[in-house]
Amino acid sequence: MPRGPPASPGQSRPKSGKPCHSDPAEEDRGWRARHYPAMLRRLTRAATPRQRVFWARRSGSLAGVPTYVVDLRSDTVTKPGPAMRRAMAEAVVGDDDYGEDPTVRELQATAAELLGVERTLFVPTNTMANLISVMCHCRRRGSQLLLGHECHLHVYEQGGVAQIAGVHSHPLPDLPHGTLDLAELERLVTRGLGSPYHPVCELICLENTHSSSGGRVLPMEYLRQVHLLAQRYGVRVHLDGARLMNAAVALGVPPACIVEHCDSVSLCFSKGLGAPVGALVGGPKDFIEEAWRLRKALGGGMRQAGVLAAAALVGLADAEEMLQRDHQNAQRFARGLQELASPVCSVDPTAVETNMVMVRVDGLPPEELCRRLQAVSADEDTELALGKWAFVLRTLRTG
């Protein structure tokens, strides 16, 4: 029985753009801006467990039919499994504000070693990790930040760098591989150098894996070039590494090899790594000391956060195996979809580098395809999801 008006505003709020990345070659921002909020609301309501169960009970002809849900909206939906829950329940904790939570300290030490940085700092979300990093790097008035115009930090973080940190952004076009054009980057960095008429470029932000291009892995040589360029002009490089572990697993390198080309990094535990909550910032010692103050100021200074750090440690421990499996499933799906050879849905399996598949949709609105795909049921097993996709496409062909 509901206890009155729903307390969470989340249910009826537009989710601006979260699952609806378009193929950059076809983007129509006007259409997205007009339709996505309402569309997402409907999809989200449709996805809530309550309505799904109601439907199953009502439809007598489906009684006894195994019902599956395959949630491919985002890797943020991961729920903690038994091992993680046990670790959380048994975590030794203390007041982390006083530096007395041993599980948080263990996580921070483990992550620092893994990422090849001096120190790390546990925070509630990757959004906060990115914001703290920008605030730490960009301290003067008139700081400027260069980043991709479809990157998460620019699009999905509420413009926090401006509204909260007073930092001016200049977005560059994202190239298909999730990279930025190096010549254009250099032009923008040097344009204002030494001139009092321009904002001061202090920071370049890269995102690896790059979500809006479909989970692409930034090439190591590109990272090296950006870092050299930045160092030449006294600019820092922050890596939004929300899905850094996916990149490391795809490349078959330790994450530290990727991070070595950056001055700071953020890492998210609540996505592919499976933890319920948590992220961290990594960097040099004095950077993290300042980050501690900013975390406190933003309201991220949690107390017995070891309950969350324990889950993050479990996530890190089996990351390689789990993420490898996710990548294989994504590739299997992409190949399977390609074999269907449908004019309605097409995919480029060679562009599937990690756990995301961008599917091009022609002949019907993506919203309609999504509605049909979730309208009956789907399975956690990838093969069945593919079968469902094939079923829907056949139905569309026959009208």
Place this chain on the structure above:
Amino acid sequence: MPRGPPASPGQSRPKSGKPCHSDPAEEDRGWRARHYPAMLRRLTRAATPRQRVFWARRSGSLAGVPTYVVDLRSDTVTKPGPAMRRAMAEAVVGDDDYGEDPTVRELQATAAELLGVERTLFVPTNTMANLISVMCHCRRRGSQLLLGHECHLHVYEQGGVAQIAGVHSHPLPDLPHGTLDLAELERLVTRGLGSPYHPVCELICLENTHSSSGGRVLPMEYLRQVHLLAQRYGVRVHLDGARLMNAAVALGVPPACIVEHCDSVSLCFSKGLGAPVGALVGGPKDFIEEAWRLRKALGGGMRQAGVLAAAALVGLADAEEMLQRDHQNAQRFARGLQELASPVCSVDPTAVETNMVMVRVDGLPPEELCRRLQAVSADEVAQTGRVVRVLLFPWAERSVRAVWHRGVSAQDTELALGKWAFVLRTLRTG
């Protein structure tokens, strides 16, 4: 074995001013600024479990002696007990960013009803809850905030309202009961009214219970008067209710009766309520809708936060019983200390309204008293047959603050008194 340099910066960083609220009549900010950082570092290191165990092993003569630690530094140190851990382990979760975590939704609904507000929003800390509230109420350029000069929001939140929200603060002196002078408040509110030369006063922040005055409960009539004053001039009132439940229990009223005199409220679960992490903001529907955006912007939009909300629900369920017990223990301690009739440590039991006791310290630095209370010695074993370490933070030039919480039982309270008595005896005999 350590894995290299300590990863947490927390251990060696000065904790700027956390415990250092002074008795307004005695403040010496210069002294605090010079001494507290190093002092707190030493006290914090001394309090870490690792060193305690090491010491016990090293000191052969104390093998087999019962050793107790009574942590009275703050109610933030509470750790989740078995019921809470079980609830967290079994919590049904979902992606709260998509509004799909049923446990977070249950907590938010339960709290909204309890606080008598339309909506609530779960956030990682009370600092964020306060910051979000200030940002929601104060949207225009030149907004001004009126609050007490020793209140938590003004002293211990990194000046976030300025550095992050661009809001101008004007602090008023705190009166001994944790209140502000109403006439002065009205003067400041009206001074800039209609004048383009002044910042625009948009918000008054109150704190209940008021920690720097020793956990005092704001009188209901005062709350009513402030709200009437604010409404008369179009100003909003935000209640920093980190310890709101302590106030409600002390007054014997539902929290909603306190919150009804405010336009928004923050409530902390990680203090006396015992949860490991979490707080919330409460207010009208459109206020909370904007708060959602701000929470996202600040980086507080957690995913499967139901694991934390489950603990908060357990904390709320037994709050009345637990907090009542904390208040009784604090009062018992205060009376016991008063009965010792020491010239060095004095306390006013009538000022102990909730779970905090402010002890006035004369004749030795508060830091020295804290050091002795957490130190161990063969003398103590000889006199009392046990070792008790009482952890405390010095508060001001001449006071220490002791805070009761669910990790401190009636027996612990007696042990703390016994240790205190031992230290005072030692001081007398030199």
